[in-house]
Amino acid sequence: MATPTTxxxxxxxxxxxxxxxxxxxxxxxxxxxxxxxxxxxxLTLLFWLPGFIHALLVIL
Structure with missing residues (x-):
């Protein structure tokens, strides 16, 4: 795994x-x-996993 440099x-x-x-x-x-x-x-208050997946979609 490469370390991000930027x-x-x-x-x-x-x-x-x-x-x-x-x-x-x-x-x-x-x-x-x-x-x-x-x-x-x-989503996070309902259950942690959907909130985490949505956060990844927003970030990436």
């Missing part, structure tokens, strides 16, 4: 790590406090 690669890696623990926070950092954040918050 700033955007590092930012994506950090957002993925944050998304694993707090998916709504990662979405808020990437997109801001908008509809995508609210959707992710609801």
């Amino acid at each position: 700033a955007t690669g590092t930012n994506k890696l950090l957002l993925i790590i944050i998304a694993f623990f707090l998916p709504p926070l990662a979405v808020a950092l990437k997109e801001g406090l908008n509809g995508s954040f609210l959707l992710n918050l609801v």
Whole structure:
């Protein structure tokens, strides 16, 4: 596995790590406090896995 050397690669890696623990926070950092954040918050509150998957889709 190659280590990301660019700033955007590092930012994506950090957002993925944050998304694993707090998916709504990662979405808020990437997109801001908008509809995508609210959707992710609801998905995460219902069950963690859908919120995590949605966060990965938003980040990547």
